[in-house]
Amino acid sequence: MVRNTVISLLAGAAALFSVTAAHAVSSFDFTSGTSSWTSGALSYSKDGIGLDVSAGRYTGGNVVDSGYIRQYNSSGLAVYSSTLFDNHEIDGWNHNDVAVFSFSQDVFLTSVSFNYNSSDDQFAYFFDTDNDGTLELINASLDANPTDTYTFAGLLLKAGDLFGIGAIGYNDDFKIASVTVSAVPLPPAMALFGAAMVGLGWLSRRRKSALKA
Numbered sequence: 001m002v003r004n005t006v007i008s009l010l011a012g013a014a015a016l017f018s019v020t021a022a023h024a025v026s027s028f029d030f031t032s033g034t035s036s037w038t039s040g041a042l043s044y045s046k047d048g049i050g051l052d053v054s055a056g057r058y059t060g061g062n063v064v065d066s067g068y069i070r071q072y073n074s075s076g077l078a079v080y081s082s083t084l085f086d087n088h089e090i091d092g093w094n095h096n097d098v099a100v101f102s103f104s105q106d107v108f109l110t111s112v113s114f115n116y117n118s119s120d121d122q123f124a125y126f127f128d129t130d131n132d133g134t135l136e137l138i139n140a141s142l143d144a145n146p147t148d149t150y151t152f153a154g155l156l157l158k159a160g161d162l163f164g165i166g167a168i169g170y171n172d173d174f175k176i177a178s179v180t181v182s183a184v185p186l187p188p189a190m191a192l193f194g195a196a197m198v199g200l201g202w203l204s205r206r207r208k209s210a211l212k213a
Contacts, residue, residue: 025110027180030076037068037080041102049181050104056135057081058096058168063126063135069099073116076175079166089116090123090166091173098126098166099176100135107181109163113149117174121145125156126164135164144174159184 026047035042041052055080057066067081072088079090079097086169090097101109114121121144126135133196 024182025180026107026183029178030071031074031115031177033071034073034165035071037070039068042069042071042077047183049107049183052102052112053077054100054102054125055079055081056098056100056139056164056166058098058124058126058164058166063100063164064100065100067095067097070152072175076177078175079185087173089173089175092167092169092171093173096124096134096166096168098124098164101163101165101179103161103163103181106159106184107160108159108184109179110157110182111151111180112165113150113177113179115145115175115177117148119145121172121174122167122169123150123172123174124164124166124168125152125159126166128160128162131160133162135162137168142166144172148177156158 026049028044028046028051030053039055041054044051044053053069054065055067055069056063067079070078070080073079076092077099078088079099080088081095083095087093090099112123114123120187122141123144125139125142127138128134129136129138138156146152165179167173174191
């Protein structure tokens with residue numbers, strides 16, 4: 001009976017994981033529709049995940065709320081963080097522009113796509129490492145032109161609800177066309193899977209004890 005229970009738990013966990021996986025990847029597109037410059041946030045929703053994107057500025061220590069953000073039809077997000085020598089992109093000229101992405105739940109930021117970029121453009125990646133609502137600089141020089149889409153992997157693939165994509169190089173400028181996120185696995189599925197693994201361990205120990213007897 002215990003064996004059947006464990007098998008049922010594994011089947012349930014597999015089902016939950018398959019449901020999670022089927023709805024895990026969500027792409028937020030910023031190239032359809034035009035907004036005005038705003039000092040607030042642009043709001044989006046996809047597959048039940050909410051997203052607010054606002055303007056920030058990297059000061060060398062952290063990212064502060066500053067400037068205006070806008071969505072351009074067919075090209076994407078731009079940040080205007082200065083009143084002097086700025087342009088219609090996210091750039092490192094005069095001030096270090098940052099687009100701040102605040103999600104309604106923890107996600108993995110899996111990729112970002114660019115427009116108005118060139119082969120020598122780089123972007124800066126920020127993440128709320130301490131989960132305190134403050135963005136820290138993780139990498140200052142990632143390639144913004146690997147066929148226009150950068151895919152996060154390894155140490156950069158972090159789960160959280162606050163990310164930043166910016167430009168801190170003098171000649172770096174681009175617009176953000178889209179971001180893709182992957183939802184963090186559902187806690188019930190994790191708990192069910194853990195219970196099943198504990199059950200399997202118990203069965204294994206029981207079988208070994210029976211053989212020794």
